[in-house]
Amino acid sequence: MAHQATIAFALLSFGIAASFAQTICIPDPVGEIDLNAAGVLTWSASENCPETTYRVLIGVDGSRLFENIIRQPLLEVSSLPYCRYYNYSVTAISDHVLGMENYLVTPYELPGGTDIPIRNFRAAPVEDDLIIEWQTDHRFSYCISFYHLLIYDDQAEQPQSLTVTRPGYFKENVASCTNYRFEITSYYLTTNSTTQAFNFTVPEATNIPSLVEVRQDATTINTTWSLEKYHQNRCEVTALYVNGDRFNATYPIEDTRERPNVQVSISGLRANSMYYFNVSVENSAGVSEAVQLAVQTLPIDWS
Ligand SMILES: *[C@@H]1O[C@H](CO)[C@@H](O)[C@H](O)[C@H]1NC(C)=O
Ligand SMILES: *[C@@H]1O[C@H](CO)[C@@H](O)[C@H](O)[C@H]1NC(C)=O
Ligand SMILES: *[C@@H]1O[C@H](CO)[C@@H](O)[C@H](O)[C@H]1NC(C)=O
Ligand SMILES: *[C@@H]1O[C@H](CO)[C@@H](O)[C@H](O)[C@H]1NC(C)=O
Ligand SMILES: *[C@@H]1O[C@H](CO)[C@@H](O)[C@H](O)[C@H]1NC(C)=O
């Protein structure tokens, strides 16, 4: 509002200037506006009137980013984001009278050889998935055309190679205990930034067994257990425990990628009796919660 009032006053002053030419000084437009490589905007001064100041407007994409009135014919604009076209408009003002504006529309280019570092890398597991995010300085955000992301998994031979336009990626189905290495490069104009690497290990989790099969006769109970597979949980499995009210057993496990089912055979039992037992698995995260089971042995078949 204040700005519009100033213009109205300037027009009024201009009208008066016709009849009182000696008392009103209309400042000449500023001379050539220039933006140097260090991000300093300069213009040649308007010198025909006393105590001239300059109104500087900076517009981008049709909207006003900055407006100020300054005394010196220069303005540091180096903190503006690179890789955008800015409209720098300068109007000389003397004693409330605005001269004609002059403007320069020019791209603010990234100086050659500038590296765009990746900052604040963050990885967050969300249920079975993993969100990774990173940032670059906001001054470079209009420059980057895409990011190249390489995801190395500690077991896979080939990294996953991706091109993403946003600074993040949602990786589905990550296995517990997997150690990932992420290499990120930002590309802009015709160049690329230095590749930066980050490591992340998916937190460990216990491996809860599930019952596949139960077979019993008068004196034996056989159970088959499947373990969480390697693509779900890579934490190293070491043993399966069977804790019963009348027996205990430990099955040591030599972990392999195949993770075959574990057969548990409990023999020497009494016929026609109910047995209660708990089965749990130990891995690098600890002992899992137990699966509780109640199985009745068969009566002796006298036939
Ligand atoms: C630049 O800004 C000035 C002042 O706001 C405006 O008069 C001019 O039309 C603009 N030029 C372009 C190319 O946007
Ligand atoms: C850009 O990437 C190329 C290979 O793609 C690499 O040789 C070069 O060193 C990279 N440039 C920078 C500045 O990291
Ligand atoms: C990332 O992990 C790799 C392999 O697991 C290792 O060689 C490297 O030193 C780790 N880097 C960091 C920064 O932890
Ligand atoms: C239980 O397993 C043992 C050993 O593998 C086998 O000899 C026996 O026949 C099985 N019993 C039943 C009821 O499946
Ligand atoms: C199985 O585990 C449950 C819960 O921890 C416990 O209450 C129960 O006594 C256990 N049963 C056996 C046979 O150890």
Ligand SMILES: *[C@@H]1O[C@H](CO)[C@@H](O)[C@H](O)[C@H]1NC(C)=O
């Ligand atoms: C089985 O192990 C549990 C816990 O380790 C123990 O409390 C229980 O007495 C043992 N049962 C037998 C029959 O040995």
